[in-house]
Amino acid sequence: MLVKDALREAARKLTAAEAATPLLDAEILAAFTLGIERGDVLLKWDEAFAPDDLKHFNALVKRRALSEPVARITGVQEFWSLPFKVTPDTLIPRPDSETLVAAVLERTGKTSPVRILDLGTGTGCLLLALLSELPSAAGVGVDISKRTLECAFENAKNLNLSGRARFTVFDWMNDIPLNEGLFDIVISNPPYIPAGEIAGLELEVAKFAPRAALDGGPDGLDHYRRIIAKAPGFFGGKGGQIYLEIGNGQAGEVKTLLKEAGFITLEAYHDLAGKTRVVAAQFSVQTLID
Ligand SMILES: C[S@@+](CC[C@H](N)C(=O)[O-])C[C@H]1O[C@@H](n2cnc3c(N)ncnc32)[C@H](O)[C@@H]1O
Numbered sequence: 661m662l663v664k665d666a667l668r669e670a671a672r673k674l675t676a677a678e679a680a681t682p683l684l685d686a687e688i689l690a691a692f693t694l695g696i697e698r699g700d701v702l703l704k705w706d707e708a709f710a711p712d713d714l715k716h717f718n719a720l721v722k723r724r725a726l727s728e729p730v731a732r733i734t735g736v737q738e739f740w741s742l743p744f745k746v747t748p749d750t751l752i753p754r755p756d757s758e759t760l761v762a763a764v765l766e767r768t769g770k771t772s773p774v775r776i777l778d779l780g781t782g783t784g785c786l787l788l789a790l791l792s793e794l795p796s797a798a799g800v801g802v803d804i805s806k807r808t809l810e811c812a813f814e815n816a817k818n819l820n821l822s823g824r825a826r827f828t829v830f831d832w833m834n835d836i837p838l839n840e841g842l843f844d845i846v847i848s849n850p851p852y853i854p855a856g857e858i859a860g861l862e863l864e865v866a867k868f869a870p871r872a873a874l875d876g877g878p879d880g881l882d883h884y885r886r887i888i889a890k891a892p893g894f895f896g897g898k899g900g901q902i903y904l905e906i907g908n909g910q911a912g913e914v915k916t917l918l919k920e921a922g923f924i925t926l927e928a929y930h931d932l933a934g935k936t937r938v939v940a941a942q943f944s945v946q947t948l949i950d
Pocket residue numbers: 750751752753754757779780781782783784785786802803804805808830831832833849850851852872873874
């Protein structure tokens with residue numbers, strides 16, 4: 661079978677399975693099977709698929725038709741135009757989360773020697789995207805899952821950023837201190853889905869994303885409460901900034917939590933769909949004394 665015919669057939673199957681981007685998915689899986697860049701699939705358009713490759717390709721299309729995310733199949737997801745390894749233990753980086761990276765960059769001088777703490781680092785995508793843009797910055801990514809940290813560490817190495825990024829296990833829900841020094845900026849995309857809504861999410865997420873990356877407790881805000889309560893301690897007496905990714909409709913409640921903890925909201929940032937996706941806030945010891 662020619663590559664173009666296999667692609668058309670795959671796209672038909674994925675359309676029937678209600679994949680959002682059937683042809684794109686088929687092209688990515690074909691490129692992955694053939695070990696080439698997606699843009700080069702066109703060059704193979706009129707070539708025959710080797711029988712083993714075709715079998716492999718069809719097996720991948722079948723997995724995709726059962727809602728397995730493309731990135732879970734290929735093991736790679738692009739974020740901030742950088743390639744990130746993903747594993748079954750990590751959340752697949754989402755384009756919406758680039759809003760947080762853009763927000764930090766908007767407020768941080770290119771050469772600032774800032775120290776960044778990434779709470780719930782997963783693949784390390786937020787921290788590593790920032791370090792790729794801020795050559796004098798350094799950071800620590802923490803996560804409750806040791807296996808996500810192994811993936812983040814590998815991503816740091818692959819992106820030549822391991823000299824400025826450290827990764828360590830830390831659970832913000834318990835009271836064991838984080839002994840990594842003080843930070844200027846805290847970033848986090850914590851789990852924020854209300855527990856009762858997880859089963860109703862699209863299958864790709866409900867079935868394939870790790871529960872620890874989703875579950876925000878009964879109202880979705882459990883992790884914001886803990887992170888906001890702990891953040892001033894990560895800054896020490898000099899204060900600092902926090903950037904939180906939020907779920908739909910959570911901006912008002914998260915701003916209230918920040919205000920109650922003595923933060924001043926600086927700005928809310930919107931994603932490409934126009935939804936409030938990130939809240940940035942400032943903590944200064946002076947604010948508390950006033
Ligand atoms: C929504 S994912 C975000 C991953 C990554 N930062 C991103 O934006 O793609 C949340 C992450 O928080 C971690 N996590 C959940 N509960 C935690 C806790 N109590 N302490 C530390 N990390 C936690 C999860 O393992 C997961 O990697």
